[in-house]
Amino acid sequence: RRFSLASQNMLSKYSWPGNIKQLIDMVHATLARQDKEIINIEEIEETLTLQGPQGNLLVQSDVMTLSMKEAKKQFERAFLVRQLEIVEGKISELSRRVGMERTNLYRKLQSLDIKYKK
Incomplete structure (x- = not known):
C-alpha cells in the first residue's frame, strides 16, 4: 500500500507538534483503519480527527486488536x-x-517517552 502524492505533500507540510512519533503513529493508525491500496x-x-488538541493520537483506532499491555500503555500515554497539557x-x-508521587511520575x-519541561 502507498500514500498518494497529494497525501504525501499534505504530510510533509503538516505541523507535527508531537514530532516524528506522532507522524509514525498517524501512519500506523491510518493504515490500520483503511484497506485501500x-x-x-x-x-x-x-x-487526524482522532487526535487530541495538541495533535497527539489519543489511542489507536484499532485498540481492540492490541494486547492488554499495549492498550494500557497507549491509554496511559x-x-x-493530555493531563500534562492541562497543567x-x-x-x-x-x-x-493524577495522584502519583513525583519520582514515580518521572519514571512513568x-x-x-513523554517529553516534559525540566
Missing part, C-alpha cells in the same frame, strides 16, 4: 499527555492531579 488526503484527515507542563501539579513519563 492508495491512501488519499481524506483518509489522513479522518485519522494519552492520559498523561501546562508543571510536573508538581501533574503529580497532584520516561518509560512512555
Whole structure:
C-alpha cells in the first residue's frame, strides 16, 4: 500500500507538534483503519480527527486488536499527555492531579517517552 502524492505533500507540510512519533503513529493508525491500496488526503484527515488538541493520537483506532499491555500503555500515554497539557507542563501539579508521587511520575513519563519541561 502507498500514500498518494497529494497525501504525501499534505504530510510533509503538516505541523507535527508531537514530532516524528506522532507522524509514525498517524501512519500506523491510518493504515490500520483503511484497506485501500492508495491512501488519499481524506483518509489522513479522518485519522487526524482522532487526535487530541495538541495533535497527539489519543489511542489507536484499532485498540481492540492490541494486547492488554499495549492498550494500557497507549491509554496511559494519552492520559498523561493530555493531563500534562492541562497543567501546562508543571510536573508538581501533574503529580497532584493524577495522584502519583513525583519520582514515580518521572519514571512513568520516561518509560512512555513523554517529553516534559525540566
